Amino acid sequence: MIGASVQMAGHRGKVVMAVVSSFSAAVVVAGCGPMLTASAGTGDNRSQAVINVTPALKSNAASVLAPIVVKADLGTLTSVAVTGPDGQLPGTMSADGATWTSQPGLELPFDTKYEVTAVAIDPEGRAREVNDTFTTVKPAATPVPxxxxxxxxxxxxxxxxxxxxxxxxxxxxxxxxxxxxxTTSQPVEGAWSWSDDSTIATFRPKDFWPVNTHVNLDGHLYGTKLNDTDYAGGNVTLDLDIGDKVTMVVDPNSLQMTVSRNDQPEKVIPVTIGKPGYETYEGIKVISAKEGTITMKSPPGDPEYYVADKVEYSIRLTDHGEYLHAAPWAADAFGNYRYSHGCISMTTENAAWVFGASKPGDLVWVNGPTGEPWRKDNGITVWNETWPEWLSKSATGAKVVGPQGQISPAPAPSAPAPAAATSVPPATTPAAG
Structure with missing residues (x-):
């Protein structure tokens, strides 16, 4: 049909003047005079094309991640423009002209208005235009993880x-x-799990990381709904390596600490630990930081309040102030009796050796009862939970990851293995105590 024209009033569904010469006809929009209203008896002159837009027009809570899709039913799109504060959004038209889709991976800002203008023609060459807006969701908070x-x-x-x-x-x-x-350079079975208050996500392998493993985390969280009111405002990435397996096993009875590298004993060190009323925490701890020379002091109200300046070779084990460190003032106690206010202390010479031989992520296991059980909220304590306990707080369960990312779901948990007295137990075995 050549030169057919119809008119219809209305803001979002108006039919505009169209000049059609082929399937890919150009659309000419009348821009000056008022639109003429079609009478009830002129239904045959109305365009049969229907334009559908996702997200819904007039929405005030559109996703910042979902693709924008403009689709013509009973017609062909001739133009589409989605425009925001920074200009027109990129997108592609399908070969048949029926669907326009925004560029894959497009991330929109929160609480931002976009205008959609689209024109489609039906098989008779009659045009329909849509012009309206949507606004992306406005979260109560957009924390960046x-x-x-x-x-x-x-x-x-x-x-x-x-x-x-x-x-x-x-x-x-x-x-x-x-x-x-x-992604990991070696296959690793592990799982994400959540803190009791659901504010911390933690990934640990089932049985520690393999030595000499490269680990990469790509957490594309921007725009992800976290709860009823909050959305992630950014992404989280991490690129690190796992080195040798260094373990320090403390016998709270003999007050000897055995240091091993890759399961081979390297040194046995006499130590002292927390005395009655200041017991050292039991279980498996992880070195969280090497802090060097620091000042230590008791919490306010401690009946044995003290301030110790220049405590050397300090290695943090818990959030509540438990360290490995040098304590030359306690020389008589090493290997003999419990003296400290909770720390694992030793001679300056031995502390210097441990400081040089260790790194964050190394394991310290107090292998026996001290009178103070481990606490979930006290540093890195993830290895004190059995594998089934860990999985009980995971939403997606165990998985095996490797160089290509997730390889497969992991098999069902197996029975715990017995632990050797001179090495840190596998993660499926609860800490002694």
Whole structure:
């Protein structure tokens, strides 16, 4: 049909003047005079084309991640423009002219208005135009996730988990876990799990990291709904290496600490630990930081309040102030009796050796009862939970990851293996005590 024209009033469904010369006809929009209203009896002159837009026009809570799709039913799109504060969004038209889709991977800002203008013609050459807006979701908060205990391009011990704290409780756990993509240079079975208050996601392998493993985390979380009110405002990435397996096993009865590298004993060191009322925590701990020379002091109200300046070779084990460190003032106690206020202390010479031989992520196991059980909220304590306990707080369960990312779901948990007295037990075995 050549030169057919019809008119119809209306803001979002108006039919405009169209000049059609072929299937890919140009559309000319009348721009000056008022639109003429079609009478009830002129239905045959109305365009049969229907334009559908996703997200819904007039929406005030559109996703910042979902593609924008403009589709013509009973017609062909001749023009589409989606425009925001920074200009027109890129997109592609399908070969048949029926669907326009925004560029894959496009991320829109929160709380931003976009105008959609689209024109389609039906088989008779009659045009329909849509012109309206939608606005992206406005969250109550848009926290940017980060990592705790780790940073890029550092080598850690086999016990270092990947810890991602959030500012509020996460209820959409499965989607968050699914977007935390891991690749490793060696196959590793592990799982994400959540803190009791749902504010921290942590990944740990089933049985420690293999030595000499490269680990990469690509957490594309921007725009992910975290709970009823909050959305992630950024992504989280991490690139690190796992080095040798260094373990320090403390016998709280003999007060000897056996240091091993890759399961081979290297040194036995006499130590002292927390005296009655200041007991050292039991179980498996992970070195979180090497702090060197620091000042230590008791909490306010401690009946034995003290301030110790220049405590050398200090290695942090817990968030509540437990360290490995030199204590030359306690020389008589090493290997003989419990003297400290909770720390594991030794001679300056031995502390210097341990400081040089260790790194964050190495394991310290107090292998026996001290009178103070381990606490979940006290540093890196993930290895004190059995594998079934760990999986019970995971939304997506165990998985095997490798150089190509997730390889497969992991098999069902197996029975715990017995632990040797001079090495840190596998993660499936609860810590002694």
């Amino acid at each position: 980060g990592t705790r205990y780790t940073t890029d391009y550092v080598t850690y011990g086999v016990g270092m988990p990947l810890v991602i704290p959030f500012k509020s409780a996460v209820t959409n756990k499965a989607e968050v876990e699914s977007k935390l993509k891991l």
